[in-house]
Amino acid sequence: MIDFKSLETFVWVANLRSFRRAADRLHTTQPAISMRIAQLEDLLGARLLERDRRQVTPTPKGQELLVHAERLLRLRADMVESIGDRAAVRGIIRLGVSESIVHTWLPALIERVNAAYPNLELEIEVESTPDLYDRLLSKDLNLAFLIGTANSPEVHSRPLCTFPVAFVASNRIKLPRTAIDLDDIAKWPIITFSRNTQPYIVLRELFARRGLRPTIHASASLATVVRMALDGIGIAVVPPVILGSLAPKGKLRLLRTKAELPALNFVASWPATPDSPAAQKVAEIAIDVARKSTKAVS
Secondary structure, three states, X not given: OOOHHXXXXXXXXXXXXXXXXXXXXXXXXXXXXXXXXXXXXHHHOOOOEEEOOOOEEEOHHHXXXXXXXXXXXXXXXXXXXXXXXXXXXXXXEEEEEOHHHHOOOHHHHHHHHHHHOOOEEEEEEEOOHHHHHHHHHOOOOOXXXXXXXXXXXXXXXXXXXXXXXXXXXXXXXXXXXXXXOHHHHOOOOEEEOOOOOHHHHHHHHHHHOOOOOOOEEEOOOHHHHHHHHHOOOOEEEEOHHHHXXXXXXXXXXXXXXXXOOOOEEEEEEEEOOOOHHHHHHHHHHHXXXXXXXXXXXX
């Protein structure tokens, strides 16, 4: 008889393409994983996985089983969610988050998840969108809140929230209160997101189209970006919504400009793995929290 433990083991090995990584994820040993797969193959009378030195890949029969196994695991999760006590939902959700969300509604999300699923643990890591995307594809994260869309059939995405972006400066930087031309802004150092991110690339292209090459200081830490702006080192390009938790009121002002900066569109993304139903539940809570947070700000 096929049990859920064997199916879950097979799905993890097939998704992670590794017996060792599946063993780490399931908190067991590699020999135990190998034994479960061998028993499943004996029971079904078919070879399910091809093994070589680099990785493990499902055979045609394995691909067919993967579809059915993932469906069964989703149904089991839906059953527990519908009938069982939410306190019975246990485990760890590895959540990757862009820093903009850390400084806005992430605390409200944690509070909501704790109330809904008291025994579900969140393991939160703050990284840039490119790093979050890579970790989603490698199945190293269960869920991520990142900029843009995860363009992969292996990753599901839902719209989350939108943060406008603006030029922000300390009162130490003497600029007019009227609309400022990009040429005048380019005379000052610009401080913004790290170099491999979409906001940085868009900003550099914006100046390049005008033939401008300002000094751009890039940082993976928005707290550092805001601190540098407060010290008058340059003009920051950030979502104004984060300033409430990072800057004293009245110390930074939004600059009126003739240049339009594209907003940051965030999505909740999660890979198709055996624990994706739990990740999706957290994503649904996040979508609601983000929506209410956006309404409160506007």
